[in-house]
Amino acid sequence: MEKLMLKGNEAIAEAAITAGCLHFFGYPITPQTEVAAYMARKLPKIGGVYLQAESEVAAINMVIGAAAAGVRVMTSSSSPGISLKSEGLSYLSGCDLPAVIVNIQRGGPGLGGIQPSQSDYFQATRGSGHGDYHLIVLAPGTVQEIVDLTRRAFDLADKYRVGVMLLGDGVLGQMMEPAVIGEYTPAVPAKPWALTGASGRPKNIVNSLYLDPEELERTNFERFRKYEQIRRDEVLFEEYQTEDADLVLVGYGAPGRICRNAVAAARAEGLRAGLFRPVTLYPFPSEALKKLAERAKRFISVEMSMGQMVDDVRLAIECRRPVDTCLRTGGVIHTPAEILEKIRACAKEEGLI
Amino acid sequence: MTRNMLIAGFGGQGILFAGKFIAYTALLRGKEVSWLPSYGPEMRGGTANCSVIISDEPVGSPIVLCPDILTALNLPSLDKYEEACAPGAEIFINSTLINRKGVRAGARFHYIPATKLADDAGIPKLANMVMVGAMIKRAEVCAWEDASGAMKKTVPERKKELFDANLRALEIGYNFDGSAVL
Amino acid sequence: MKPILNRPAGLTEAAFHYCPGCTHGIIHRITAEVMEELEILDRAVGVAPVGCAVLAYNYFNCDMLQAAHGRAPAVATGIKRARGEAVVFTYQGDGDLAAIGTAETVHAAARGENITVIFVNNAIYGMTGGQMAPTSLPGQVTQTTPYGRDTAAAGYPIRVCEMLATLEGTAYAARVSVDTPKNAAAAKAAVKRAFQNQLDGAGFSIVEILSTCPTNWGLSPVDALAWLRDNLLPYYPLGVYRDCKKEAAV
Numbered sequence: 039m040e041k042l043m044l045k046g047n048e049a050i051a052e053a054a055i056t057a058g059c060l061h062f063f064g065y066p067i068t069p070q071t072e073v074a075a076y077m078a079r080k081l082p083k084i085g086g087v088y089l090q091a092e093s094e095v096a097a098i099n100m101v102i103g104a105a106a107a108g109v110r111v112m113t114s115s116s117s118p119g120i121s122l123k124s125e126g127l128s129y130l131s132g133c134d135l136p137a138v139i140v141n142i143q144r145g146g147p148g149l150g151g152i153q154p155s156q157s158d159y160f161q162a163t164r165g166s167g168h169g170d171y172h173l174i175v176l177a178p179g180t181v182q183e184i185v186d187l188t189r190r191a192f193d194l195a196d197k198y199r200v201g202v203m204l205l206g207d208g209v210l211g212q213m214m215e216p217a218v219i220g221e222y223t224p225a226v227p228a229k230p231w232a233l234t235g236a237s238g239r240p241k242n243i244v245n246s247l248y249l250d251p252e253e254l255e256r257t258n259f260e261r262f263r264k265y266e267q268i269r270r271d272e273v274l275f276e277e278y279q280t281e282d283a284d285l286v287l288v289g290y291g292a293p294g295r296i297c298r299n300a301v302a303a304a305r306a307e308g309l310r311a312g313l314f315r316p317v318t319l320y321p322f323p324s325e326a327l328k329k330l331a332e333r334a335k336r337f338i339s340v341e342m343s344m345g346q347m348v349d350d351v352r353l354a355i356e357c358r359r360p361v362d363t364c365l366r367t368g369g370v371i372h373t374p375a376e377i378l379e380k381i382r383a384c385a386k387e388e389g390l391i
Numbered sequence: 392m393t394r395n396m397l398i399a400g401f402g403g404q405g406i407l408f409a410g411k412f413i414a415y416t417a418l419l420r421g422k423e424v425s426w427l428p429s430y431g432p433e434m435r436g437g438t439a440n441c442s443v444i445i446s447d448e449p450v451g452s453p454i455v456l457c458p459d460i461l462t463a464l465n466l467p468s469l470d471k472y473e474e475a476c477a478p479g480a481e482i483f484i485n486s487t488l489i490n491r492k493g494v495r496a497g498a499r500f501h502y503i504p505a506t507k508l509a510d511d512a513g514i515p516k517l518a519n520m521v522m523v524g525a526m527i528k529r530a531e532v533c534a535w536e537d538a539s540g541a542m543k544k545t546v547p548e549r550k551k552e553l554f555d556a557n558l559r560a561l562e563i564g565y566n567f568d569g570s571a572v573l
Numbered sequence: 574m575k576p577i578l579n580r581p582a583g584l585t586e587a588a589f590h591y592c593p594g595c596t597h598g599i600i601h602r603i604t605a606e607v608m609e610e611l612e613i614l615d616r617a618v619g620v621a622p623v624g625c626a627v628l629a630y631n632y633f634n635c636d637m638l639q640a641a642h643g644r645a646p647a648v649a650t651g652i653k654r655a656r657g658e659a660v661v662f663t664y665q666g667d668g669d670l671a672a673i674g675t676a677e678t679v680h681a682a683a684r685g686e687n688i689t690v691i692f693v694n695n696a697i698y699g700m701t702g703g704q705m706a707p708t709s710l711p712g713q714v715t716q717t718t719p720y721g722r723d724t725a726a727a728g729y730p731i732r733v734c735e736m737l738a739t740l741e742g743t744a745y746a747a748r749v750s751v752d753t754p755k756n757a758a759a760a761k762a763a764v765k766r767a768f769q770n771q772l773d774g775a776g777f778s779i780v781e782i783l784s785t786c787p788t789n790w791g792l793s794p795v796d797a798l799a800w801l802r803d804n805l806l807p808y809y810p811l812g813v814y815r816d817c818k819k820e821a822a823v
Contacts, residue, residue, distance in 0.1 A: 043414050043426065043544075061655055087654045091647065092680035099644040099677070103651020106638050107618070107659070111651070129641045180449075213453045214411065214426035216418050233636040233652060235616035235659050241585075243630045245639040298451030374452055 041216040046206065047072035049181050049217055050140055051080070053188035054112050058224040059138070060086030061111040063100035065093055065119060068152045069208040070142035073114040094119040098126030098139075105135040106244045108232030110192050110224070114140035117158050118149065120166065127201055128167030132246025134261070136195035138188070139173070140204045142211040145369035153369025154208030154292055159346035162205050163320040170258050172265050174202040174272065175319040177290040181215035183317070193225045194272065198264055205319060207342065209292035209371065265321075274317035275326055279305065283312030285384050286330055287364075288351050289340035290316050293372055297340055300377035309390065311381050319347070324354035331355035335388045338380055340364045340372060392447055394532070395455040397472055398522075399440035400464025400485070405519035408545070409462070410441035412523060415541035416533040417445040425453035438467055445532075460530050462522050463489060464505070473498075481530040483522055501529050508563050517560035524564025535565065581605040583614055587631045594787040594794025597625060597693065599751045601632055603761045604664065604691055607768055608635065613660045618652050620645040624666035625699040633664075643674020646681035649688045660771055662689040668698050671707040671731050678737075685742030685776035689767045692733060695784040696805060703789030707731045710808055715789075730808065734781050738814035744776035746815040750783040750806065752798045763813075775817055783809060 044052070051073050054062075062077040074090070081088040087104075091097035097113050104111040115123060120141045130137055143158045145151035162175045174194050178184040184206070191202040233242055248254035279301055280286060289297040294315040304311035314330060316323050331337075336359055339348035345363045352361050364380040366372050385391045396413065400406045407428050417424040427442040442455035458476050462483040463469035469484060473495045476482060480498045487506035505521040527533050533541075538561060546554045580586075583605025591597045608614050617635040621627060623642035630637035636659075640648040645663035653661045670678050670692050681688065697715055698704040704717040708730045712721040734746040745767055749760035760782055767778035783805050785797040792800055813819075 041418060043411060043418060043424075061651075063651065089650070089654060092676050095644065096647040096650075096677050096680065099641065099647035100651035100654070102640070102644075103620075103638070103648040103653075104655035105651075106648075107652045107655035109655040111655070125641055126644070133638075209427065209453065212428055214414060215450070215453075216424060233618045233638060233659070234656060235618060236634075236636050237615035241634060242636045243638070245630055245637075247627060247639050292452075295450070296452040296454075298449070302451070371454060373454075373456055 039218040039220040041218050043214045044181050044185070044217045044219075045072060045212065045214045046181050046184050047142065047211040048076045049184045050114070050188050050204065051076035052219055053185040054138065054192070055080060055084070055086075056219060056222045057110065057189040057192040058226060059110040059112050059192060060084065061104045061109050062086070062088050062113065063091050063097040063104070063111070064113050064115065065091050065097050067116045067119045069144060069211050070114050070116045070140060072211070073140060073142075094122035095126065098123040098130070101137050102126060102130050102133065102135060105130065105137045106133065106233045108229040108234055110196070110226070112138040112140065114142070116142050116144045117146050117155070120158060120161065124161070124167040126167075127165070127173065128169050128171065129246055130201050131165070131171035131173070132169060133244050134199040135201070135244065136199050138191045138195055138202050138204065140206070142206045142208060144208060145367065151369040152208070154371060155342050155367065155369055156207055156291060156293070157343035157346065157367060158205070159319065159341070159343060162203050163322070163350070171261065172200075172320050174198070174200055174268060174321075175205050176202065177205045177317060177319050178210060179276070179291060179294045179315060179317070181210070181213065182217040184210065185217050185219060187317070189222055189224070196225065196227055198268060200264070200268075205291070207291050269321040272318060273321050273323045273326070275323035276315040276317060277326075278313040278315070280312035280314060280330055280334075282310050283330075284310045284335045284388065284390055285312070285381055286334045286337050287311065287313045287340050287377065287381070288316070288327070288337055288347065289313065290319065290347070293340045293342055296372050296374055297377060299374035300381060303374060303378045304381045309381060309385050322350045322354060324350070327351065327354040328356065331358050334359060336384050337361045338364055338384060340377060342366050342371065394445045394460060395458050395477070396443040396445070396460040396462070397440060397455045397458040398443070398462045399438065399468030399472055400519070402437045402439040404439070404464050405516070406439045406464065407441050409519040409523050410443045412520070412541055412545050413443050413527070413532065415544045416527065416537045419537055419540050419544070420533060422446065423448060423450050425450040427453040438471075440468065460526065460532070462526055464519065464522060465489065466491070469493070483526050485518060485522060487518070501525060503564060503567060505564065508567065509560060512559060512563055514556045514560055517556060520557050520560035521564035521567070524561040525567055526564070528565045538565070581609050583608040583634050584632055585634045589632065590628055591625065592788045594785065594797060595625070596751045596784040599757055600691065600693055600760075600782050600784065601629070603751070603757065603764050604662075605633060607761060607765045611765070611768055611772065613768065613772070616658060617660045617662065618656070620649045620652070620661070620663040622663070622665040622669040624669050626664050626666060626693065627700065629664050643669050643672070644677055645669065645674065646677040646686070646688070646690065650681055650684070650686050653686065653688055660689070660768065662691060662768070664691045665693070666699070667692075667694045667696065667706045667708040671733050678733075679740070682737045682740045682777045682779070683742045685744065687771055687774055687776055689771050690777070690779040691764065692779055692781045693784045694733070694781055694809065695786040696730075697786050697789045699786050699789055710804055732809060734779065734814040737779060742777050743779070743815050744770050744817040745778035745813075746781075747813045748781040748783070748809060748811050750801065750811055752783070752785070752801050756811075
């Protein structure tokens with residue numbers, strides 16, 4: 039298979055199409071616009087549907103409609119747009135509908151900025167809308183991973199009947215890297231629950247309303263049993279030089295890449311640093327991180343936010359080791375040098391230098 | 392080995408394409424490579440830059456903060472990035488539009504009158520590729536064969552005129568050996 | 574004994590939860606009869622609103638989805654675009670369609686989305702207990718306009734059909750009422766037209782149906798019908814506000 043230079047945002051779109059997603063509903067917002075533009079160019083030519091909605095609110099509800107009708111469907115946005123979609127994400131989850139939602143994060147709060155950020159971590163991993171629910175959250179670190187995880191997102195969505203969020207940032211969305219698209223056979227299960235017209239079967243209802251509290255409680259417990267299975271079976275992460283690491287950086291997305299440079303630089307100075315890169319943010323790879331805490335002396339959560347994932351790091355290692363942070367926000371991206379500086383400072387505190 | 396390159400100029404000068412082209416020369420040689428543009432509200436006329444990293448290892452940060460190779464197509468770009476260059480960096484200066492010498496201590500400067508060369512050849516929009524041609528030869532980015540191969544990947548051959556013009560611009564830069572007059 | 578009136582196949586056995594005298598029941602029946610007569614029950618997909626008709630998914634005997642408040646036209650768009658052969662309709666109240674869902678309504682119409690919208694206008698929020706609706710009349714007393722709707726403070730009612738009739742994408746916009754058997758028969762004809770339009774690929778069709786809310790108007794069912802005639806009809810004249818087929822014929 040030929041490797042091509044692919045832009046992150048376009049890789050999302052192309053991978054989605056190869057995963058059988060022929061329906062896209064969205065609203066323009068920087069820095070994810072290429073996803074929509076690519077879909078607008080490609081989908082009409084292959085019998086698909088691209089529709090620019092009047093708002094993010096409408097777009098996610100169109101996604102709900104298409105998902106309920108049984109097709110693979112995607113929407114894409116950036117932080118402020120995801121806030122608007124949050125109502126719909128709650129309904130999507132309450133209705134147990136499968137769909138893929140892309141968030142190429144930008145700085146916030148409010149209108150914030152358009153440069154890369156990771157300050158929607160809580161919003162993504164805690165469900166963002168009202169009620170008890172989660173989305174599966176996938177955080178690619180390379181363009182090839184964007185391709186692979188986008189496809190996986192659709193398969194996971196259908197397998198568990200959940201919303202799957204692809205959580206990226208402006209760096210990943212805008213950068214090009216060699217990647218292989220290649221052939222792919224999507225795993226699409228039968229969807230007997232879909233609204234296809236009640237021909238030759240009893241009517242189907244897609245609904246999130248349960249006026250009887252005990253019935254609602256029952257459906258919530260059932261849904262969370264599904265999440266339990268997801269937490270057991272679908273965790274993904276990558277470790278880099280962690281085997282003997284005293285200091286473990288934890289970073290995903292763009293900072294996950296930048297941390298590699300910092301680890302290499304620290305190793306060159308004789309400091310045993312390593313990188314733990316969560317690929318699934320929900321489910322968070324807690325078990326693997328906890329195992330690292332048996333040996334590592336200190337953890338550093340490297341985030342383009344004021345510190346959100348750090349909570350999950352602390353929970354994962356049950357506060358057995360100190361957890362530091364190395365944070366940039368507002369669209370400012372870490373330099374390897376400042377992460378290295380943090381590693382040195384932590385090494386000093388641990389008496390390693 | 393890792394080479395960190397920064398190409399910078401006005402929006403509309405073909406900065407991003409130049410970077411993409413260089414990325415393909417590396418891809419064809421089986422190297423690890425990343426390409427990252429600056430992005431913002433200025434679509435035309437503002438400053439644009441593009442980071443390209445070519446490496447034998449997987450690329451970590453795709454952002455070039457300390458270039459080994461800087462290609463400046465206009466003065467603001469040279470002013471902005473010259474001091475950030477790595478020791479011993481190769482700095483390519485579009486001497487038609489930049490009327491000063493480079494000052495970064497320890498750097499090797501290449502003055503290429505790219506805009507004039509492109510104008511004289513009747514391909515005024517391709518100063519970017521003249522610069523790239525000079526760059527791949529003088530900084531030993533890749534062999535000529537890789538460059539012409541990359542052209543096939545970045546300019547569709549069915550657009551023959553465009554393909555030929557780009558290849559010609561590349562060639563002009565590649566073969567340029569005059570010392571530029573400021 | 575020969576039955577003269579049966580439950581239409583378009584309705585399930587579930588008993589309506591609507592208040593006594595509320596005309597939602599009539600409108601449900603009309604919609605169900607039309608779907609049965611057009612023989613589309615096996616490919617109809619309905620979208621229920623938030624409001625009094627929230628449980629409509631239990632009543633219509635076809636595939637149904639319950640949407641977020643005001644979002645039914647967007648959800649219906651998604652269904653229709655994914656499954657063009659489905660006959661997709663929304664069933665919405667005035668708060669759902671003309672307040673929180675105004676954008677979804679207007680843009681579905683502007684796109685000429687090939688769906689059918691049943692819009693029940695009773696000039697009040699029923700399910701939440703009688704608050705001002707976007708269609709409440711000037712001076713109308715509600716729980717949240719206890720001194721009557723003061724247009725200086727609360728603005729003016731929206732005439733949905735007139736507004737949507739200005740849009741090129743709207744194929745059909747008609748206002749009807751179900752306060753008399755004669756009007757109910759006309760309402761059914763309009764609903765049938767709105768569904769037939771979809772089958773013909775004509776585009777966005779909306780039927781606004783003036784309806785009563787005896788409970789929240791504080792009136793008996795009979796008085797409520799009279800109130801509708803005396804107050805709603807003058808403000809919301811019945812009629813066809815846009816009809817692409819008629820325009821094409823002319």
